[in-house]
Amino acid sequence: xxxxxxxxxxxxxxxxxxxxxxxxxxxxxxxxxxxxxxxxxxxxxxxxxxxxxxxxxxxxxxxxxxxxxxxxxxxxxxxxxxxxxxxxxxxxxxxxxxxxxxxxxxxx
Amino acid sequence: xxxxxxxxxxxxxxxxxxxxxxxxxxxxxxxxxxxxxxxxxxxxxxxxxxxxxxxxxxxxxxxxxxxxxxxxxxxxxxxxxxxxxxxxxxxxxxxxxxxxxxxxxxxxxxxxxxxx
Numbered sequence: 746x747x748x749x750x751x752x753x754x755x756x757x758x759x760x761x762x763x764x765x766x767x768x769x770x771x772x773x774x775x776x777x778x779x780x781x782x783x784x785x786x787x788x789x790x791x792x793x794x795x796x797x798x799x800x801x802x803x804x805x806x807x808x809x810x811x812x813x814x815x816x817x818x819x820x821x822x823x824x825x826x827x828x829x830x831x832x833x834x835x836x837x838x839x840x841x842x843x844x845x846x847x848x849x850x851x852x853x
Numbered sequence: 854x855x856x857x858x859x860x861x862x863x864x865x866x867x868x869x870x871x872x873x874x875x876x877x878x879x880x881x882x883x884x885x886x887x888x889x890x891x892x893x894x895x896x897x898x899x900x901x902x903x904x905x906x907x908x909x910x911x912x913x914x915x916x917x918x919x920x921x922x923x924x925x926x927x928x929x930x931x932x933x934x935x936x937x938x939x940x941x942x943x944x945x946x947x948x949x950x951x952x953x954x955x956x957x958x959x960x961x962x963x964x965x966x967x968x969x
Binding site for chain 2: 776777779787788789790791794832834836837838839840841842843845846
């Protein structure tokens with residue numbers, strides 16, 4: 746079993762739709778959680794950290810369920826510019842572990 | 854502020870040649886990471902350093918790969934001899950502190966390596 750798993754997609758959604766991504770991790774000692782975004786042929790960029798109580802940044806909401814070892818990302822009112830691959834990242838000790846990513850295409 | 858800087862941005866070389874990739878982390882960041890990304894295998898951690906000291910190189914594929922960090926502002930990843938299967942995008946990333954304390958990683962633009 747991989748340490749961090751994500752549905753690879755692709756998710757094809759119309760503009761304005763709400764879309765949710767899920768991520769599961771296997772290491773119960775994981776301490777920190779992030780969502781990164783990667784555009785085609787670009788580097789991964791931090792989208793948001795994920796806090797235990799859940800957090801929101803504009804149209805983006807992240808949730809963490811430590812008991813189920815599950816992280817989610819919700820994008821509301823999706824824009825064409827949201828089209829990218831979304832990477833779930835888990836940290837423990839000095840290690841960052843990246844999931845394989847979920848590809849999102851927002852269609853006009 | 855300058856982000857993570859990598860050079861070259863693109864490298865095309867012939868099989869058997871030596872390749873050296875370079876990285877300058879964000880000033881003040883204590884951690885430096887080298888990753889490789891391919892369509893088939895995704896993003897793979899190769900090695901990381903803390904305060905210029907290699908901590909975990911278990912992701913380095915084989916002895917043809919080596920990495921150094923002679924000082925806090927410079928690191929190299931060397932492949933000798935290169936092979937076509939080394940073709941990938943190589944990313945360097947840095948962070949202020951350890952992952953377990955919720956410090957984020959910041960990535961450079963990557964070096965796209967093609968070995969023919």
